[in-house]
Amino acid sequence: MKSVELGHTGLRVSELGIGTGTTGWDGRSNQTDMGFEPLVRLLRYAYEQGITFWDTADMYGSHAHVAAAMKGIDRASVVIGTKTVARSRLEAEQAVRRFLRELETDVLDIVLLHGVTEGDWPERCAGAMEVLGRERKRGVVRAVGVSVHSLEALRMAAVSPWVEVVQVRLNYDGMLMDGAHEEVLPLLKRIHASGKGIYAMKVLGRGALGAEARRALRYVLDRPEVDAAVVGMMNEDEVRKNVGCLGA
Numbered sequence: 703m704k705s706v707e708l709g710h711t712g713l714r715v716s717e718l719g720i721g722t723g724t725t726g727w728d729g730r731s732n733q734t735d736m737g738f739e740p741l742v743r744l745l746r747y748a749y750e751q752g753i754t755f756w757d758t759a760d761m762y763g764s765h766a767h768v769a770a771a772m773k774g775i776d777r778a779s780v781v782i783g784t785k786t787v788a789r790s791r792l793e794a795e796q797a798v799r800r801f802l803r804e805l806e807t808d809v810l811d812i813v814l815l816h817g818v819t820e821g822d823w824p825e826r827c828a829g830a831m832e833v834l835g836r837e838r839k840r841g842v843v844r845a846v847g848v849s850v851h852s853l854e855a856l857r858m859a860a861v862s863p864w865v866e867v868v869q870v871r872l873n874y875d876g877m878l879m880d881g882a883h884e885e886v887l888p889l890l891k892r893i894h895a896s897g898k899g900i901y902a903m904k905v906l907g908r909g910a911l912g913a914e915a916r917r918a919l920r921y922v923l924d925r926p927e928v929d930a931a932v933v934g935m936m937n938e939d940e941v942r943k944n945v946g947c948l949g950a
Contacts, residue, residue, distance in 0.1 A: 703752025703945065708781075708929050709899025711845040711866050713811060715781045717923055717930050718948060719755030719901065720748045720941070722764035724908065724934030729763035733934060738767060745771035747938050749780065751945045757869075757903075757932040758805075759785035759816055760797065765804035777807065783867075783901075783932075785816035785849050791829035798837055809842060812867055814849045821854030824862055831864055845899070853881040853889075860892045867899040872928065874921035877907035887927075894927035901930040908934075916947040923948070 703716040722741065724732040733741050745756060745768065756771075758764045768782060784801055788794040801810055813834055815827050824831065837843040847867030850856045859868045870890065871879045879886060894900055902922045905911075911918045922931045935941050 703754070704948070705754075706929050707899075708812075708845070708867060708901065709894070710897035711812075711899050713781050713845060713899070715755035715901075715930050716753050718753055718919070718944060719757050719783075719930055719932035720745065720753050721757040721903065721932040721934035722767065723757065723759055723762035724936075726759065726762040726764075728761065731762040731764065731934070732936065734763050734767065736936065738770070741767045742771045744935065744937065744941070746775070748935070748941050749775060751941055753941070753945070754780050755783070755901075755930060755932065756780060757783045757901075760801070761785070761787060761816060765801065769804065769806040772806070781811045782807070783812035783814065783869075784810060785814040785869075786830070787816050788830045788833075789815075789827045791833055794830035794833035798833065798842065802842070809844060810837075812845045812847070813837075813843050814847045814867065814869055816849050817851050818848050818855045819850075819852040821852075821858055823848070823855055823858060824864070835864060847898070849903075850880060853885055856880055856886065856889050859898075860889050860896070865898055867901070868893055869901055869903055869932075871904040872902040872922055873905050873907050873911060873918055875907055875911055877910060878904045890925075890927045900928050901932060902928055903932055905931045905933055915944060919944065919947045
């Protein structure tokens with residue numbers, strides 16, 4: 703599996719990551735609905751196939767699964783990205799402490815503000831940004847950023863000096879994206895040029911583009927402005943298929 707640097711964060715990730723939040727919210731996802739041990743086994747299998755970038759979030763309810771899957775694996779060999787819906791200072795302080803405990807780790811590799819939609823999200827999330835920035839300086843968090851869910855939020859991510867990593871919806875069909883390709887792609891180029899890391903979600907259009915997985919993955923990963931992509935996989939066959947799509 704090809705390893706790439708995520709922007710200028712110093713984090714190296716596998717170009718294909720495994721997501722744990724397909725249709726995920728309110729503490730569950732398609733992956734966590736599989737059951738605890740099946741998801742733990744799937745994460746370990748993905749690791750064996752070279753997938754060392756794992757995407758989780760508080761709202762997916764998958765922190766405990768990730769922690770269990772990490773047992774017996776060199777912590778430094780996996781980059782874990784998580785997300786928080788905290789917006790205030792107090793909420794973020796509580797979230798960081800809880801995330802460290804739930805993930806059973808001393809450091810959070812990536813913490814994103816989850817699902818920002820407003821163009822003025824830096825004002826709305828100022829308290830949480832202050833806390834995450836402080837923990838970034840202390841080394842408790844290695845990189846901070848946003849998971850965007852609107853074109854206005856993406857535009858702000860492009861100019862915010864606080865942002866180090868952006869998670870964005872992107873696929874060849876335009877399905878579930880925050881805008882048309884001609885609107886989104888110039889912003890991604892601007893974000894990448896500023897040294898921020900970009901990793902894509904909805905690469906397979908929440909499964910709708912799965913019949914053309916190779917085309918979908920190559921469309922995203924061959925773009926110079928995109929560092930990596932995360933795909934929510936449900937079984938070992940899907941892992942093997944998607945890993946195989948990255949071959950010659």
